[in-house]
Amino acid sequence: SQQGEEDPQALSIQEGENATMNCSYKTSINNLQWYRQNSGRGLVHLILIRSNEREKHSGRLRVTLDTSKKSSSLLITASRAADTASYFCATDAPDSNYQLIWGAGTKLIIKP
Amino acid sequence: DTGVSQNPRHKITKRGQNVTFRCDPISEHNRLYWYRQTLGQGPEFLTYFQNEAQLEKSRLLSDRFSAERPKGSFSTLEIQRTEQGDSAMYLCASSTGGGAGSPLHFGNGTRLTVT
Numbered sequence: 209s210q211q212g213e214e215d216p217q218a219l220s221i222q223e224g225e226n227a228t229m230n231c232s233y234k235t236s237i238n239n240l241q242w243y244r245q246n247s248g249r250g251l252v253h254l255i256l257i258r259s260n261e262r263e264k265h266s267g268r269l270r271v272t273l274d275t276s277k278k279s280s281s282l283l284i285t286a287s288r289a290a291d292t293a294s295y296f297c298a299t300d301a302p303d304s305n306y307q308l309i310w311g312a313g314t315k316l317i318i319k320p
Numbered sequence: 321d322t323g324v325s326q327n328p329r330h331k332i333t334k335r336g337q338n339v340t341f342r343c344d345p346i347s348e349h350n351r352l353y354w355y356r357q358t359l360g361q362g363p364e365f366l367t368y369f370q371n372e373a374q375l376e377k378s379r380l381l382s383d384r385f386s387a388e389r390p391k392g393s394f395s396t397l398e399i400q401r402t403e404q405g406d407s408a409m410y411l412c413a414s415s416t417g418g419g420a421g422s423p424l425h426f427g428n429g430t431r432l433t434v435t
Contacts, residue, residue, distance in 0.1 A: 239421045250324070250411055250426030251363070258421070296362050300421065306353070306376050308424070310362030 214297060214311040222319050227284045229314040231297030232277075240273060241298045241308070242282050251296065254282075284316075292318045322346070324427035326412050332433045333402055340398045341430045345414030352395050353424065354387055355411040363411055369395060402434045 215230045231240070239258045243251040257264045257273045257280065264271045270283040284291055294313040301307035325344040333339050345352050350371050355363035366385065368376040371392035384402075389395040399406055409431050413424035 241423065243424075248428075248431075250413075250428045251424070253423035253425070256421070256423055298362070301365075304365075304376060306351075306368040307365045308363075310364075312361050 214295070214314040216314060217312070218315045218317070220317040220319060221287060223287055223289055225287055227287050227291070227316055227318075229282045229295050229316070231280045231282070231311055233280075233297075233299050233309075234278065235302045236275070237299045239300060240271075240280050242269075242271060242280075243296045243298060245294045245296065245313070247293075254295075287316075287318045289318050289320050292316060324412055324414055324425050326410075326427035326430050328430055329428065330431045330433075332435065335404060335434055336401055338398065338400045339402060339432065340396050341410055341412075341432075343395045343397070343412030343427060345393070345395070345412070346425055347393075349414035349416050349425070350392065351415045351417060351422070352389055353413045353415075354395070354397050355413065357409045357411055357429070358407075366397070366410075399432075402432075404434045407432055407434045 213232050221227055239256055241256045242254040244254055245251045255266050255271050257271050268285045273280045294315045296310050296313045298308040298310045301309045327342045331339055352369040354366040356366055357363045365378050367387045369389040372389050384400045387397045409429040411426055411429045413426045415422040415424050
C-alpha cells in the first residue's frame, strides 16, 4: 500500500500564481523527497528534506515538513507553464533500507 | 552525465509472450532500482541492486518477473508469460548510495502494452 497521499489530486492555476501541494504519510520516516514527472517521462528529483528539518528551499520551491502531523507541503512560487507536471512525494519504507513508498501524485496544470 | 537510459521506450506484446527491458544507469552509480507505474499512480517498487547483487525484491513481485545486473552495470528486467495486468510503465532508477535517503535518477521508462 502507498505510504504517501498527495492532496489535491489535481490543481489548475494561472501562470504567476503560487501552487501548494500536500503530502501525508502514515509511519515515522527518516526523510521525505519530492519529485516531478512530465507526461510520459521519468521522474525528476526536486528536493529531499530530512526528519530533523522543518523547511527547505530550492529556487522557487519551498518544502516544509511537520513530523508531528506526518505531513509535508511543496510550494511552487511564481508558477510557469513549464511547471505543468505531476508531483509526487516519496518516503522511506518502514521495513526496508532501500525502498521508497510513493503517493499517487498531484497533477498540476498551469494555465498561460 | 548522460542520464539513465532505458530501451525500448515502448513495447507491445501479445499475452503469453516474454519481454525483456534494458536499463543503463549513470556510470558511477552502483545502486539500481526497478519500479512499475500505472496510470494515475505513483511508482511501485519492484527490485533493487547494489552493484551486481540483488538485495531486495518486492514481495508482490510474481515469479514471472526476474531481473539481473550481471556485471554491476546495465540491468535487464524480464517478464515471462505476460498478462494484461502487466501493462504499465517500467521505470529504472539509479543512485550513488545512502539507501532510501539518496535522490534517485530515473530513466524515461519502457511503456509495456499487453494485448
